[in-house]
Amino acid sequence: MPRSPGEAESAPRPPESQTMSGPPAGIEEMHATRHVRLEDLNAYYGSNHAVKDVNLSFEPGRVTAIIGPSGCGKSTMVRCVNRMHEEIPGARSDGHVLLDDVDLHASNVDVVSVRRLVGMVFQKPNPFPTMSISDNVASGLRFTGTPRGEISDRVESALEGAGLWNEVKDRLSSPGMGLSGGQQQRLCIARALAVEPDVLLMDEPCSALDPVATLKIEELIGQLKEKVTIAIVTHNMQQAGRVADTTAFMLDGELIEVGPTDKMFTTPDDDRTEQYVTGKFG
């Protein structure tokens, strides 16, 4: 994968999470501080050029929604941020993804460390199939070597952060797969929050959920945006309107337009954006 040689030498490692340095503070003490900047990002599947020269920022404290028709490259683009894109056989990318001032795509950056700072929630809820509710949330903490004594407190804090604690506190040891779809997705959000990431990527997190469960996740996003920098991919324009401060519109792998959500849905600059948000295509 082509990387940036100049950047690589000056960029040692991703910045340590502010919450990692001190004693475990829990989700309540998290604050969104990190910027994510995509610079000239390109992504490919073999010869298919899926993301083309994208430049985009995710600001802390503001939710950025990425909208666009199916296959426009929006999921691929966010998967480049935590470098999950490169897990797919034949996939590659070039350009820069900066977390504050560190290029996450630099050759000397450790991919496992990147994913501990940039969490992800997937389209379909994917709790670990053999694990209990609390073990699901604890799994990331076990990866990072969190002391055994702290785990149960941090599991509780993460489940509270994901708005699930009151629903599951009496059955923490029952299987995660036994929850409803919406609860499973909030369990996955809790699992991502437990390691206290700086950034949370959400790849169509509500596409498999009913309207009530969707509403709960959207409320949760509103609460979490102060704690962690959030980018959400959605095919649902109403959802972008409800949760996002900034909206980016993609078409055929290109970033067409980005701006404040109100403006994007009322007076966009580009005709294609207007046609998409008014339902003329997609």
Next chain:
Amino acid sequence: MTTESAAASLGPALSGRRRGILDRFGDRGLYLITLAAAIGSVVILGGLTYKVIDEASSAISSYGLGFLTTSNWDPVHEQFGAAQLLYGTAVSSFGALLLATPLSIAIALFLTELAPRGTRTPIATLVELLAGIPSVILGLWGILVLGPAMQSTIEPALHSALGWIPVIGSLFGGEYGIVGLFPAIVILTIMTVPIVSSLTREIFTTVPPTAKEGALALGGTRWEMIKTVVLPYSRPGIVAAVMLGLGRAVGEAIAVSQVIGGAPGIHANLFLPAQSAAGQIAAQYLGATGPATAALAYLAVILLLLSVVFNAMARILVRAVQQRASQT
């Protein structure tokens, strides 16, 4: 009126009489042929079981369950006991699985999660080809190549490395031979690894990719992903694969009888010769008469029972895995 006349004119066309004989009765014939084949396999299994039990009946009634715990096998004085042979079977099979299980899991993990994609299928094919080697050839290799190497190098090395450990050390005693339990264990390991590893590989491919992705996205290393998702999800399936491997190891006669030494005995030292139940049947059935035949048939009944039990357990576990896979 019009409908009646239409029915009258269509009647001959729809009766099927205009089709040729083969065309008309082909489906019926196909059904009967395939039915006969299916029934045939059931009849053969039933007949085989009946015949073996029938042959063994005199031995079963005269020795009873004491057959399992008595040691001597003396056709001259018509005294038969299977304890030494069952010991040989148990030690060689379990020893083989002790070696084959971790090896098979490692091969399967390498081929599903770690190997470069282009090399996965060729390596898997080669491993499965190992299962196609006739067991008599493996046995010959055991006598000509493995046995001498065991005697001169491997067994002395194991003795000096492990022989001093209390209890376990007695398995690796100070007498070395070309034939014995240990070469039998190694040959059975080579025979079971292809089966167990290819089944395990298939089980690993049923692990939901979304769960594996979840573990990686959470900052898990490849090993943490395997430990968190792949192995726990596959556990019942791996046990089933090992059970099927055990069935294969318990029943293998030819290769084992070539390398195990053919001398029934119960001793901790793996380097000494022994005999397995299947090996005993293969080696002695031709010359046996009367009570000796019945005693060998009794051994066969025991082996048949063991293989049915292992297969049934494996099947139950596989069904459990399939049901869970269909839920997610």
